[in-house]
Amino acid sequence: MSEIDTSNLDFIRTIVAQDLAAGKNDGRLVTRFPPEPNGYLHIGHAKSICLNFGLAQEYPQGVCHMRFDDTNPEKESVEYTEAIQADVKWLGFDWGENLFYASDYFDVLYDYAVQLVAMGKAYVCSLTAEEMRAYRGTLKEPGKNSPHRQRSVTENLALLEGMKNGEFSDGAHVLRAKIDMASPNINMRDPIIYRIRKVSHHRTGDKWCIYPMYDFTHSLSDAMEKITHSLCTLEFADHRPLYDWFLDTLQTPCHPQQIEFARLNLNFTVMSKRKLMQMVDEKLVNGWDDPRMLTISGLRRRGYTPASIRRFCAEIGVAKRESRIDMGILENAVRDDLNDIAPRRLAVLHPLKVVITNYPEEKEEELTVANHPKNPEMGTRLIPFSREIYIDHDDFLEEPPKKFFRLAPGREVRLRAAYFITCNEVVKDAEGAIIELRCSYDPASRGGSSPDGRKVKATLHWVSARHAVAAEIRLYDRLFNQANPEADPDIDFKEHLNPDSLQILADCRVEPSLLEATSSDYFQFERVGFFHLDSKESRPARPVFNRTVTLRDTWAKVAAQ
Ligand code: ATP
Ligand code: MG
Numbered sequence: 001m002s003e004i005d006t007s008n009l010d011f012i013r014t015i016v017a018q019d020l021a022a023g024k025n026d027g028r029l030v031t032r033f034p035p036e037p038n039g040y041l042h043i044g045h046a047k048s049i050c051l052n053f054g055l056a057q058e059y060p061q062g063v064c065h066m067r068f069d070d071t072n073p074e075k076e077s078v079e080y081t082e083a084i085q086a087d088v089k090w091l092g093f094d095w096g097e098n099l100f101y102a103s104d105y106f107d108v109l110y111d112y113a114v115q116l117v118a119m120g121k122a123y124v125c126s127l128t129a130e131e132m133r134a135y136r137g138t139l140k141e142p143g144k145n146s147p148h149r150q151r152s153v154t155e156n157l158a159l160l161e162g163m164k165n166g167e168f169s170d171g172a173h174v175l176r177a178k179i180d181m182a183s184p185n186i187n188m189r190d191p192i193i194y195r196i197r198k199v200s201h202h203r204t205g206d207k208w209c210i211y212p213m214y215d216f217t218h219s220l221s222d223a224m225e226k227i228t229h230s231l232c233t234l235e236f237a238d239h240r241p242l243y244d245w246f247l248d249t250l251q252t253p254c255h256p257q258q259i260e261f262a263r264l265n266l267n268f269t270v271m272s273k274r275k276l277m278q279m280v281d282e283k284l285v286n287g288w289d290d291p292r293m294l295t296i297s298g299l300r301r302r303g304y305t306p307a308s309i310r311r312f313c314a315e316i317g318v319a320k321r322e323s324r325i326d327m328g329i330l331e332n333a334v335r336d337d338l339n340d341i342a343p344r345r346l347a348v349l350h351p352l353k354v355v356i357t358n359y360p361e362e363k364e365e366e367l368t369v370a371n372h373p374k375n376p377e378m379g380t381r382l383i384p385f386s387r388e389i390y391i392d393h394d395d396f397l398e399e400p401p402k403k404f405f406r407l408a409p410g411r412e413v414r415l416r417a418a419y420f421i422t423c424n425e426v427v428k429d430a431e432g433a434i435i436e437l438r439c440s441y442d443p444a445s446r447g448g449s450s451p452d453g454r455k456v457k458a459t460l461h462w463v464s465a466r467h468a469v470a471a472e473i474r475l476y477d478r479l480f481n482q483a484n485p486e487a488d489p490d491i492d493f494k495e496h497l498n499p500d501s502l503q504i505l506a507d508c509r510v511e512p513s514l515l516e517a518t519s520s521d522y523f524q525f526e527r528v529g530f531f532h533l534d535s536k537e538s539r540p541a542r543p544v545f546n547r548t549v550t551l552r553d554t555w556a557k558v559a560a561q
Helices: 011-021 043-057 078-088 102-118 129-136 152-165 216-224 234-249 273-281 295-300 307-314 326-340 443-448 512-516 555-561
Strands: 029-033 062-068 099-101 122-125 174-177 192-196 210-212 229-233 255-260 350-355 365-368 380-384 388-392 410-413 420-428 435-439 463-466 469-476 502-509 523-525 530-534 545-548
Touching: 011 043, 011 229, 029 229, 043 062, 043 229, 043 295, 043 307, 062 078, 078 122, 078 295, 099 102, 099 530, 102 122, 102 152, 102 174, 102 192, 102 216, 102 555, 122 152, 152 192, 174 307, 216 234, 229 234, 234 255, 255 523, 295 443, 295 545, 307 326, 326 530, 326 545, 365 443, 380 463, 380 523, 388 435, 410 443, 410 523
Parallel strands: 029 062, 062 099, 229 255, 350 435, 469 545
Antiparallel strands: 122 174, 174 192, 192 210, 350 388, 365 380, 388 463, 410 420, 420 435, 469 502, 523 530, 530 545
């Protein structure tokens, strides 16, 4: 084997590099991403997508197949297959011509099953599910042979044919591989290959009333597609002997190598589709694409970029050992990406009106603001200024404590790219709540520069009251308030939902340019955070923005206290 440098490669990439250098598989590299269309993809799937499609991209001959593992018709649907394809494409990957469905192989798979029966390597078993469990044995005790294990090939072929033809009801019989009921690996104790399910399939309709099981389908689908490296998560390590048994026992075009890696576990969320579906069904979230969900569609709606998710997957890497990744790593990935690419905008979340008393009533002007502080290529824009503006309520305190440098009575601050203003008067309602500030501005400070070198300690964001657009802004926090909501099996993970994960601010004011925002834009609202238009719930003249992530990691601070 020629010497290759694998020092910078993870263990899977090392195996692939070595196999290619050794000329294995005739120099081919074929991976696959095999989702079951029984829900939407989540961030854990993104790890598998980036690995399988990413690996294929790294070699000129690399190919990655998209294959739907659609063998459980009652849980699967066209909606899910379409959503999954859209998500993978959005992440930036392309399977080209290589879109496959396990259901396309149902005929061939059935033929393979007939072959196993003919070889005496599979039999029809008529035990009930309960009996079968009892016969299976335990981790410590071997199983017992089914009384039907000795059925003749002829009888088995006839029964299998009958199963296929719908002559029996659900559960009456199953087809099982004849392997070893005493195997220490329970997966090898005569696993089921086919079961009767009289339900329609979203692609094959009512053609079939028996459906093949995962291990049988998966190994043979891989072989038929001439996959070279079949990458899956660690829980399938115990299934590898069975994967290999099917491929060794049957005549298949090739024998792909199954390699297992650690699945992604992320703090402050749950990852399995089953649990995500529970939250959707129980309306604890607003659908699979709720921006708090760690689904690809949720992250997209929230304002994560495809690049940020790929960056995250590259950062966490691929390893053999299980670990939990901190949510902060995902949040940092999007923060870093958006910091570079997101144009800056002005938006006031808690509007407090400021009247600039020495600014003429009818006057309006347009001020030039840079779209990005470090990237002049992103250009500038004009924002309107007038006598009445809004600043954020949090930027004013009537009795400021020591380290509060923002606006206060008698104090001068800078309005971003506009003017210096000084607060002269605080107007309150009958209950004593502040309703308006009356300020004066220095006309010589236009653009926000100091006219005479005098310094101000704060720069505030603002919008012109007359021109601003009313918007709804949704602030999201982590969906769970426990790092591992599944830690205690006796406590339902939903008990750990964070009641404050969504805060709706219905009465915000944003700069007029944001009326043209689309869902392909990503913004930083200066001093506030990164935001993204919610294209689903925005209305003309009333945009809704989702906070993607805060400017800084506030949870790290909490954790450090
Ligand atoms: P879930 O438990 O969420 O239903 P799954 O494994 O049943 O996930 P599939 O649709 O069967 O979902 O998965 C498609 C591929 O994605 C599989 O190869 C699986 O190993 C991989 N995958 C699923 N979850 C993760 C995860 N958390 N980390 C890495 N890969 C994952
Ligand atoms: Mg699954």
